[in-house]
Amino acid sequence: MSNINLKEMATQVRRDIVRMVHKVQSGHPGGSLGCTDFLTALYFRLMERKPGFDMDGAGEDVFFLSNGHISPVFYSVLARCGYFPVAELGTFRHINSRLQGHPATHEHLPGVRIASGSLGQGLSVASGAAMAKRMNNDNHIVYSLHGDGELQEGQNWEAIMFAAHHKLDNLIATVDFNGQQIDGPTDKVMGLGSLRAKFEAFGWLVMDMDGNDMEDVLKVMGEAKVATGNGKPICVLMTTIMGKGVAFMEGTHEWHGIAPSDAQLSEALNLLPETTLGDY
Numbered sequence: 001m002s003n004i005n006l007k008e009m010a011t012q013v014r015r016d017i018v019r020m021v022h023k024v025q026s027g028h029p030g031g032s033l034g035c036t037d038f039l040t041a042l043y044f045r046l047m048e049r050k051p052g053f054d055m056d057g058a059g060e061d062v063f064f065l066s067n068g069h070i071s072p073v074f075y076s077v078l079a080r081c082g083y084f085p086v087a088e089l090g091t092f093r094h095i096n097s098r099l100q101g102h103p104a105t106h107e108h109l110p111g112v113r114i115a116s117g118s119l120g121q122g123l124s125v126a127s128g129a130a131m132a133k134r135m136n137n138d139n140h141i142v143y144s145l146h147g148d149g150e151l152q153e154g155q156n157w158e159a160i161m162f163a164a165h166h167k168l169d170n171l172i173a174t175v176d177f178n179g180q181q182i183d184g185p186t187d188k189v190m191g192l193g194s195l196r197a198k199f200e201a202f203g204w205l206v207m208d209m210d211g212n213d214m215e216d217v218l219k220v221m222g223e224a225k226v227a228t229g230n231g232k233p234i235c236v237l238m239t240t241i242m243g244k245g246v247a248f249m250e251g252t253h254e255w256h257g258i259a260p261s262d263a264q265l266s267e268a269l270n271l272l273p274e275t276t277l278g279d280y
Contacts, residue, residue: 004044004045006037006040006041006044006045006214006218007214008275008276008277009040009044009080009275009277010036010037010040010214011245011272011273011275012076012080012275012277012278012279013036013039013040013073013076013077013080014033014036014245014246014272015269015272015274015275015279016072016076016079016080016089016279016280017029017032017033017036017072017073017076018033018246018260018265018268018269018272019089019265019269019279019280020072020075020076020089020090020092020093021072021092021259021260022259022260022261022262022264022265023090023092024092024093024094024259025259026093026101026259027071027072027092027093027101027257027259028069028070028071028072028256028257029072029243029246029249029255029258029259029260030180030242030243030249030252030253030255030256030257031067031069031070031073031147031176031178031180031242031256032070032071032072032073032074033073033242033243033244033245033246033249034176034178034211034212034240034241034242034243034244035070035073035145035176035211035240036073036244036245037211037212037213037214037217037244038145038174038176038211038217038238038240039073039074039077039145040077040214041214041217041218041221042063042143042221043063043077043078043081044077044081045218046218046221046222046225047060047061047063047141047143048060048061048140048141049061049081052110053083053110053111055113057113057129057140058136058138059138059140060140061140061141061142061143062113062129062140062142062143063142063143063144063145064113064114064116064122064125064126064129064142064143064144064145065103065114065116065122065144065145066116066119066120066121066122066123066125066126066144066145066146066147066150067116067119067122067145067146067147067150067176068102068103068115068116068117068118068119068122069101069102069117069257070147071099071100071101071102071103071117072092074103074111074112075089075092075099075103076089078109078110078111078112079280080277081111083109083110083111084098084109084110084111086280087280089280090280101117102115102116102117103115103116103117119147119149119150119153120150120153120154120155120156121155122144122145122146123144123146123155123156123159123160123163123173124155124158124159124162125144126142126143126144126159126171126173127159127162127163127166127168127171127233129142130142130163130168130170130171130233131166131168133170134168134170139170140170141170141171141172141225141228142170142171142172143172143173143174144171144172144173144174145173145174145175145176146173146174146175146176147175147176147178147181148175148176148177148178148179148181148186148192148195149180149181149182149186149189149190151175151192151195152186152189152190152192157202160199160202160204161202163204163233164202164203164204164232164233165203167231167232167233168233169228169229169230169231169232169233169234170228170229171233171234172221172224172225172228172233172234172236173233173234173235173236174209174235174236174238175195175235175236175237175238176211176238176240177195177211177237177238177239177240178239178240178241178242180242180251180252180253180256181253181256182253182256182257183253184253185253195235195237196208196237199235199237203232203233204232204233204234204235205227205230205232205233205234205235206234206235206236206237207220207223207224207227207234207235207236207237208220208236208237208239209221209236209237209238209239210238210239211238211239211240212239212240212241212244217238220236221236224236242255242256243255245271245272246267246268246271246272247271248264248267248268249268
């Protein structure tokens with residue numbers, strides 16, 4: 001899919017996000033908008049994926065979303081990649097929809113390999129998948145995405161130790177470093193200190209990336225791919241702006257988990273120009 005205009009696709013995904021959350025008046029737009037550029041680049045350019053969906057992910061790169069509350073961006077990217085019909089985005093958070101508020105495996109939605117939303121578990125799963133690929137002589141990469149506030153959960157640090165101890169150098173874990181969580185700035189809720197120093201102390205290779213600059217995402221994630229196979233798991237600290245692309249949502253935890261009004265949706269869509277890809 002190298003011929004896809006990634007910036008146009010990211011704009012369309014952002015339009016999908018605000019429309020999905022507005023329609024049902026429920027969901028998490030802030031972090032979804034902040035992570036749009038990363039997930040667009042990952043699925044449309046960086047990952048080696050097979051056509052269709054195989055739950056085992058053998059012989060291809062796989063991705064695990066740990067901060068499952070940003071399901072709107074995940075669902076939009078999966079649909080736009082062809083995992084399921086784009087029109088199904090209109091069922092987001094509806095009763096009996098496959099697109100629940102947090103991704104789940106019970107609905108058998110193509111592209112979703114784990115239930116997520118109970119924060120802190122994704123890195124353990126990703127580490128297990130990375131080890132399984134090694135044992136199966138599968139040289140593909142395991143990617144994961146985590147919130148910075150999510151790292152306040154202790155299970156992450158067990159997984160971080162595990163991955164380094166087992167030299168899982170086919171694992172690239174990205175942290176959405178937006179400095180916000182549901183109750184306020186992370187520094188006020190529970191300060192994280194230097195995540196670089198922490199990951200490095202645990203034996204990881206650490207890279208920094210501007211997650212809202214598509215060129216930098218492609219550059220740094222490309223460097224991360226090249227750095228695999230060198231004996232260390234890789235952490236990419238991805239600086240983003242919560243609510244990126246919708247000015248009145250940007251940079252505040254207040255848009256972590258609320259939906260825009262009719263007037264706010266109209267304003268948001270005016271800030272996100274229509275694309276040739278078309279709304280669902």
